[in-house]
Amino acid sequence: MTPLTPPPIDYAAVAPLLIVLGAACVSVLVEAFLPRHQRWPAQVALSVVAIVVAGVTLGVYAGDAPAQGVITLGSTMAVDMPTLFLWGTLLVLGFGSLLLIADRSVEPGGAFVASALERASAGAAPGSTTGPSGVDPEHVDRSYGAPGDAPTMQTEVFPFTLFALGGMMAFVAANDLLTMFVALEVLSLPLYLMCGLARRRRLLSQEAAVKYFLLGAFASAFFLYGVALLYGYAGSVRLSAIAEAAVGTDRSDALLFGGLALLIVGLLFKGSVGPFHTWTPDVYQGAPTPATAFMAACTKVAAFGAIARVLYVAFGSTRWEWRGVLWAVAIASMVIGAVLGLTQTDLKRMIAYSSIAHAGFLLLGTMAITQAGTSGTLFYLLAYGFTTIAVFGIISLVRTADGEATHLSQWAGLAKRSPLLAGVMTFLLLALAGIPLTSGFTAKFAVFSAALSDGMAPLVVVALVASAIAAFFYLRVVVLMYFSETPADGPTVSVPGAFTTVAITLGVVVTLLLGVAPTLVLDWAGAGGFTG
Amino acid sequence: MSPTNYLLLSGLLFTIGAVGVLVRRNAIVVFMCIELMLNAVNLSLVTFARINGTLDGQVMAFFVMVVAAAEVVVGLAIIMSIFRTRRSSSVDDANLLKY
Amino acid sequence: MLDPYLALLFMALLAGAFALFSVTAAPYIGPRRYNRAKLDSYECGIEPSPKPVVGTGRMPVAYYLTAMLFILFDIELVFLYPYAVAADSLGLFGLVAVTVYIATIGFVYFYEWRRGGLEWD
Numbered sequence A: 001m002t003p004l005t006p007p008p009i010d011y012a013a014v015a016p017l018l019i020v021l022g023a024a025c026v027s028v029l030v031e032a033f034l035p036r037h038q039r040w041p042a043q044v045a046l047s048v049v050a051i052v053v054a055g056v057t058l059g060v061y062a063g064d065a066p067a068q069g070v071i072t073l074g075s076t077m078a079v080d081m082p083t084l085f086l087w088g089t090l091l092v093l094g095f096g097s098l099l100l101i102a103d104r105s106v107e108p109g110g111a112f113v114a115s116a117l118e119r120a121s122a123g124a125a126p127g128s129t130t131g132p133s134g135v136d137p138e139h140v141d142r143s144y145g146a147p148g149d150a151p152t153m154q155t156e157v158f159p160f161t162l163f164a165l166g167g168m169m170a171f172v173a174a175n176d177l178l179t180m181f182v183a184l185e186v187l188s189l190p191l192y193l194m195c196g197l198a199r200r201r202r203l204l205s206q207e208a209a210v211k212y213f214l215l216g217a218f219a220s221a222f223f224l225y226g227v228a229l230l231y232g233y234a235g236s237v238r239l240s241a242i243a244e245a246a247v248g249t250d251r252s253d254a255l256l257f258g259g260l261a262l263l264i265v266g267l268l269f270k271g272s273v274g275p276f277h278t279w280t281p282d283v284y285q286g287a288p289t290p291a292t293a294f295m296a297a298c299t300k301v302a303a304f305g306a307i308a309r310v311l312y313v314a315f316g317s318t319r320w321e322w323r324g325v326l327w328a329v330a331i332a333s334m335v336i337g338a339v340l341g342l343t344q345t346d347l348k349r350m351i352a353y354s355s356i357a358h359a360g361f362l363l364l365g366t367m368a369i370t371q372a373g374t375s376g377t378l379f380y381l382l383a384y385g386f387t388t389i390a391v392f393g394i395i396s397l398v399r400t401a402d403g404e405a406t407h408l409s410q411w412a413g414l415a416k417r418s419p420l421l422a423g424v425m426t427f428l429l430l431a432l433a434g435i436p437l438t439s440g441f442t443a444k445f446a447v448f449s450a451a452l453s454d455g456m457a458p459l460v461v462v463a464l465v466a467s468a469i470a471a472f473f474y475l476r477v478v479v480l481m482y483f484s485e486t487p488a489d490g491p492t493v494s495v496p497g498a499f500t501t502v503a504i505t506l507g508v509v510v511t512l513l514l515g516v517a518p519t520l521v522l523d524w525a526g527a528g529g530f531t532g
Numbered sequence B: 001m002s003p004t005n006y007l008l009l010s011g012l013l014f015t016i017g018a019v020g021v022l023v024r025r026n027a028i029v030v031f032m033c034i035e036l037m038l039n040a041v042n043l044s045l046v047t048f049a050r051i052n053g054t055l056d057g058q059v060m061a062f063f064v065m066v067v068a069a070a071e072v073v074v075g076l077a078i079i080m081s082i083f084r085t086r087r088s089s090s091v092d093d094a095n096l097l098k099y
Numbered sequence C: 001m002l003d004p005y006l007a008l009l010f011m012a013l014l015a016g017a018f019a020l021f022s023v024t025a026a027p028y029i030g031p032r033r034y035n036r037a038k039l040d041s042y043e044c045g046i047e048p049s050p051k052p053v054v055g056t057g058r059m060p061v062a063y064y065l066t067a068m069l070f071i072l073f074d075i076e077l078v079f080l081y082p083y084a085v086a087a088d089s090l091g092l093f094g095l096v097a098v099t100v101y102i103a104t105i106g107f108v109y110f111y112e113w114r115r116g117g118l119e120w121d
Helices: A011-033 A036-063 A081-102 A116-123 A157-173 A177-195 A202-234 A239-246 A253-270 A279-286 A289-314 A319-342 A347-367 A371-395 A419-433 A439-453 A457-483 A498-516 A519-525 B004-023 B027-052 B056-086 C003-029 C061-114
Strands: A070-072 A077-079 A398-400
Touching: A011 A036, A011 A070, A011 A077, A011 A081, A011 A157, A011 C061, A036 A081, A036 A157, A077 A081, A077 A157, A081 A157, A081 A289, A081 A371, A081 A498, A157 A177, A157 A289, A177 A202, A177 A253, A177 A289, A177 B056, A202 A239, A202 A253, A202 A279, A202 B004, A202 B027, A202 B056, A239 A253, A239 A289, A253 A289, A253 A319, A279 A289, A279 A347, A289 A347, A289 A371, A319 A347, A319 A457, A347 A371, A347 A439, A347 A457, A371 A419, A371 A439, A371 A498, A371 A519, A419 A439, A419 A457, A419 A498, A439 A457, A439 A498, B004 B027, B027 B056, B056 C061
Parallel strands: none
Antiparallel strands: A070 A077
16 A cells, blocks of 8 residues: 655644643543542642643744744644734633632632532431432532541542643634534533532532533534535635635535534634523523633633634635624624623623623624734733633632622622722723723724724624623622622622632733733734634 | 435434424433434535545544544533432423523 | 455454353353342343332432443544554554554543442442
8 A cells, every 4th residue: 555644743833732732631640540639739730830831832932933824734733823822812811710720718629519429428428418309419419528528629620621721722723624623522521511510509500511511512513514514515624725615616605605604603602602692691600610710711712713713714705795694693792792781680690791792892803804803803812811810710709608799789888898809800890891001992992993994884883882881780890899888798708819819910910911001912913814 | 316315314304403402301302412413414524525526524424423422421421410419301490590 | 365355264263262262251250249130131221110210219320321431432443443444554653643542542541440430339
């Protein structure tokens, strides 16, 4: 037989991805072979080192990377400037979320549930009430493990985080739709599981996991059918091959646009855009808060990185045909997020609706198939991710005896009790609303001006109105914190441990820096376009 | 027989699966409907591979199968864990999270 | 020539010998612990009685766990068949790739084994 020439691999370019996925494999082995009490420190050290090393490798490579990017691994990965920027974004946001996940001081033992073995032994202990039919999970499923022991957590969340992070990195770099699909699943499956691991409110958390899983699998089936149709159209799933096939051809447009529609539904679902958002509030509320932070920040980056690449590389030439539909989607997303956000009484749900509105704004940037649109989207993702992580970090600090106090009424008068926390939260909410001197303003400005220059003026008007409506519900929280009477049985503000402090500080500092001096990062984001 | 018929069948199966997801109430059945959708995709991938005369579609079907298996395991584990705490796998009973 | 068929014949002989060996060796080296479950009509899985499964009955969780593990490890084989067919032309690169693939699955297997996923009770 004729020997096959192996595809050339540019190891330097894909090194960050390999490091993260390799560390994920090692951390599975750590889970397998280390005794229980050593797992948490080992996993934290391993994950932090892996992310830092991957970041340094990325920085070294990005220093003298070719401006037009490289396509490697048999044309399945495109490591171009947007990819490098998104990888950097994912790594720093992943680092921030990892700190929140690893924290064990706010909630004794961490926000994630103890391992099943300990819970089972605690459930069988005398004194626990198990009715014959009405099984009360709070009693059987003792959330802190065996009584008397120091609380532990399920350290599997660390390999989950690393695998999800690796999947996201592969997702934004994928140069063909099959790689994109596999990466989509690699990032989704750990996230489904992380949702169901909350220590408190087990049923709520498990319910969120089931919903996220069923809807996520439904969406990825749509994505896949889109891939099949596009393969039928172009005879290849490479993004550039689809673009070539679409130019001057007599092939059936039904396959091309049917495929695009199904594909984009799957991607918009992941980005929690518009009418495909139904999972978002439930999952944000039910999942353990650190996992929510990870999901909200990093999944958004991954999803919109992929949407931008697909639209830019594969469908840039046919943009006049599909843009009308996406206009409707963007408007729906902004309106749904802003209006339904007004009616929320739970803080985590409110942030979820805010993320839906933000997804609409982001879609504006991705629809503008221009250099400015790409760089605006990239900048927006970085800014939004940091603010979100800090917001969820703050939410995890305000607690009552039975867990986090996420109901809005519980936040009344919080400024009197903890001025610092209320001040930081106010700053972050203003950033989400897009007030000048915060990263939110710079990001919105970049995206809206890109959309405006690409002929989407009516959409920008809608976006501005939606921003104004959304600003109202952010300000409502601020007013509640500063100008309301403190309820008698109000929540307490925990003193954050080192990890949470670092994560929140990181988020706040970056939010401020990107608002005051965004030039450097804007330059990075605009360093080059997608290659296909 | 024209390969187009397979595409029609695949579209039909995909639709049946999608409708099933929307109307059925048992998490396991919903899940089976999703699997039906994935397998409908496999059918069209293989058919397109035949129409286009390239092998890529068949290879993709392998990947879809493997990913679907991983998804099955994760999904069943999640459904099992909720079943063990609440003794029901109906998606209607999962109603703690609301607007 | 007969060459390709010869390999097939060896394969068949090997398979037959392995089956014969397993069946004859099992009674001698396997442990024998009879219990009620062994005498049931289905040795594993849901008990075939009219007992209600939901409500008062218990779920045989171990059965589902094993089934899920089986699905996972079984389906990964799908990539080994194409490799086996094309192993010659893929050369060293293919060998390294498939080794990495198997090692990755091996990690998961170690996890499974160390955390007691392979124990029935």
